[in-house]
Amino acid sequence: MNRMHFLKAGSLAGAATFLGTNTAFAKNLADNSIDKLVDANGNYIQPALSYSESFLEPYMDAETMHLHYTFHHGGAVKGANKDLQMIKKGLDDNNLETVDFWTKKLSYHFSSHILHSIFWTNLINKKTEPSGDLLKRIEKNFGSKERLKSLISETFKNVDGNGWHRGLSTLQR
Numbered sequence: 170m171n172r173m174h175f176l177k178a179g180s181l182a183g184a185a186t187f188l189g190t191n192t193a194f195a196k197n198l199a200d201n202s203i204d205k206l207v208d209a210n211g212n213y214i215q216p217a218l219s220y221s222e223s224f225l226e227p228y229m230d231a232e233t234m235h236l237h238y239t240f241h242h243g244g245a246v247k248g249a250n251k252d253l254q255m256i257k258k259g260l261d262d263n264n265l266e267t268v269d270f271w272t273k274k275l276s277y278h279f280s281s282h283i284l285h286s287i288f289w290t291n292l293i294n295k296k297t298e299p300s301g302d303l304l305k306r307i308e309k310n311f312g313s314k315e316r317l318k319s320l321i322s323e324t325f326k327n328v329d330g331n332g333w334h335r336g337l338s339t340l341q342r
């Protein structure tokens with residue numbers, strides 16, 4: 170299989186096969202009815218939120234939720250669909266420079282699609298603290314939850330789309 174065949178097969182497979190079916194994340198997505206990152210045709214889709222945009226108040230206001238859902242997540246899904254079309258066109262035109270360019274764009278948009286999908290299914294509207302097995306695992310692997318928060322905050326500063334760092338800081342208050 171040469172590079173073009175690999176890219177073509179990979180892009181046609183779409184995101185549906187990107188995630189394992191037996192992971193906690195996949196189960197979470199399925200349980201929360203937001204398991205469809207792509208439709209039957211392989212186009213990226215944005216499922217409706219399973220709660221209102223004011224659900225997270227006072228921790229996150231409805232305007233911020235609207236911004237993240239409509240513009241960040243929605244923009245990422247639209248962008249990913251355009252990127253995929255441009256990759257297919259580049260492959261049809263045998264233009265691998267174009268394929269490389271749009272594959273980088275797709276990587277950014279698709280990761281935003283996944284991260285926002287995780288975001289919507291991991292939030293509740295009351296403050297909670299890790300407990301039980303989760304707390305034990307945090308303490309075993311990171312020393313303490315405070316150290317884990319610190320590591321996440323420091324690491325996210327250098328990540329593309331590091332608004333996630335600011336979002337996490339907001340939720341920690």
Ligand SMILES: [Fe+2]
Nearest residue numbers: 237241242332
């Ligand atoms: Fe966002």
